Amino acid sequence: MAEVKVEQEIGASADRVWKLIRDFGGLKAWNPGIESCEVEGEGIGAVRTIKMGTISLKERLEYLDDATRTFRYSIVEGPIPVSDYLATVSVSEAGPDRARIEWGSRFEPKGASAADVTGLLQGVYKGGISSIRKSLGA
Secondary structure, three states: OEEEEEEEEEOOOHHHHHHHHOOOOOHHHOOOOOOEEEEEOOOOOOEEEEEEOOEEEEEEEEEEEOOOOEEEEEEEEOOOOEEEEEEEEEEEEEEOOEEEEEEEEEEEEOOOOHHHHHHHHHHHHHHHHHHHHHHHOO
């Protein structure tokens, strides 16, 4: 099992960040690379289909906790070369009007090296946090 984790602070309160990202189907509100995000079901077990150009990815919400500002999701189907993928995103206070975002995952590489997949996912997570920062003007 391989792991990757990205942690960054941004200049917005944890509550503001959480309000923006906790909506499992609301990726388009903060990520300009998302063409569409459709959700089937609601709450734990909901599946979102994300479209970006010719790429389509399905992810399932596995856990959501507002008290700890944490959610987890798995990949159901898509082009990322992994199996048994489980990602965790959490938001915590890092000071007055500052939040720490932690975005990480555990997975089995499938058809690619662990180093290649880790690099790919680090780029995805860093890009996502950058989009959150821009969306909040933080």
